[in-house]
Amino acid sequence: MLYLLQKYGKKFELYLHSLIVKKTSTFKKIIESKIHSNLKLEEIAFLCNMSLSTFKRHFIKEYGVSPGKWLQDKRLQKAKKTLEQGNLKPSDIYFDFGYNNLSNFSTAFKKKFGFSPNQTSN
Numbered sequence: 001m002l003y004l005l006q007k008y009g010k011k012f013e014l015y016l017h018s019l020i021v022k023k024t025s026t027f028k029k030i031i032e033s034k035i036h037s038n039l040k041l042e043e044i045a046f047l048c049n050m051s052l053s054t055f056k057r058h059f060i061k062e063y064g065v066s067p068g069k070w071l072q073d074k075r076l077q078k079a080k081k082t083l084e085q086g087n088l089k090p091s092d093i094y095f096d097f098g099y100n101n102l103s104n105f106s107t108a109f110k111k112k113f114g115f116s117p118n119q120t121s122n
Contacts, residue, residue: 076112079117084120
């Protein structure tokens, strides 16, 4: 690598940088396309071609927060917007936003926004 850097200088340096930026860009595209899916972190890590521990380290480096917290925040924001439209009830959507039961969804929602999801559509 030192030989290539010495021989091609700035061109090789820019090439190496482009590889890093491209990987980050692909990583973010995969993450952001799966925000509202019901995929587990292990499955998203697999899609990024990383082990779970590597995925978590890379995620924290890119976003500054753990993937679990980030995904929960994004999903709760979307759930709030969905409920504000008034067409659906919390019992209709909790599973779509990654929760296995209404109780856990309601607890997380209330902790995040300070009111229960039932109060959103009122």
